[in-house]
Amino acid sequence: MPLALFSTPNTAPRLGKVIGETIIDLTQAAPQLPGSVIEFLAAGTSARQAYDAVTARSTGAQVLADVRLHAPVPNPEKFLAIGMNYADHGAEAEKLGLKEPEYQLWFNKQVSCITGPFDDVVSPRVSEKLDYEVELAVVIGQTCRNVPRAEARSVIGGYMVANDVSARDWQLRTGTMTLGKSFDTHGPIGPWLTLDHEVDDPQALTVRMLVNGVEKQCASTAAMIFDIYDQIAYLSQVMTLKPGDILATGTPSGVGIAKDPPDFLQVGDVMRAEVEGLGYIENRVVADQ
Structure with a gap:
């Protein structure tokens, strides 16, 4: 439970x-x-x-x-996210001039962006291109370094739903993406932590994003380019992973910036991010005060 x-x-x-x-x-x-x-x-x-x-x-x-x-983990040491990790989302990004990466593409979401599963998300007054990204979040369960892929699941503590809310205009200003991914309230997670042993196969879960009740994204985690075990093995070659560290594992196609014309979030919109078996989080977009 x-x-x-x-x-x-x-x-x-x-x-x-x-x-x-x-x-x-x-x-x-x-x-x-x-x-x-x-x-x-x-x-x-x-x-x-x-x-x-x-x-x-x-x-x-x-x-x-x-x-x-x-938010189940309000103050992790790290909140890391992988970019363009679903082939269909990578194809969307290429249309926008972003080359599909040869290696895993990681960036930081500053931990100050974390907010609760049903809290409001602020639309920054300095951004006109607010977007959504439903993701499966993996939470590390033990201190580890240089984890072999075959042992990666043993260091997972559990799973959550995440919404990698993105200010696209800020994201695209530089190659690091961190600023566009780290505005306050732009990291809703939850609604709780489902412990690893309660999930049969985290690579066979449906992720969905609905905005105002309309489905925008829907895919299986099986469609990841780099699965969560590859991700843990790769990251742990670089840094020690700690209990509570959050890994946002990528988003599928259907994001607002890729629509023709782009379909960015507006004040009053309600985002509902779901991951099969893990529940859902729901956040209303509100104006910056």
Whole structure:
């Protein structure tokens, strides 16, 4: 069952176990557990055993619909994203003058962009080309370096839904893409962390983006050019990956900038990003204040 970060009007954010339409407050049901997702993942087997022992009958049960869900990992050390990792999206990019990369193309989303699964996304006053990108997010579960591809799944803690919100005009000004991907609120993630053992095959999940109820993107993670195991093996040659690090694994075709004419987000639009088996996040675009 998924691990969530939630609050109520009278409580600070805390960890909960989602069981159906109920969330179990882990500060009551398992007070020995760490207080954050990163600490939970770093604690390893002992934390998992205590977590698994929590059931729907445990103390601290609340109605899921009555709580506020927060970004499961609000302060990772790294938030990395891979560009043009679906062939059809790469073809879109080539039409815009971006050459399909020979190697994995990684960029940073600054962690300050992270926001909750149902929080508003701000349309920056300095950008006129706001866009969406639904992605499967992988969360690293243990400190690792030089991970062989064959062992890559063993270092995954879990999975989330992500929306790589992009200010395209800022993104295309430079080759690094970081500024266009890192505006405040442009990293909604959630709605919770689905632990790795609960997903049979992360390379066989449908990802979808709907804007105002209209489907804009739909594909299988099987269509990735570099799958998540290649991604972990590649990145871990360069840097030590830590518990809680987020890898956004690429988006399929259908983004707004590739439409003819381009179809950018407007204030009032509602983005709903879905990943099969992981739930959905939904964010309204609001004006910059």
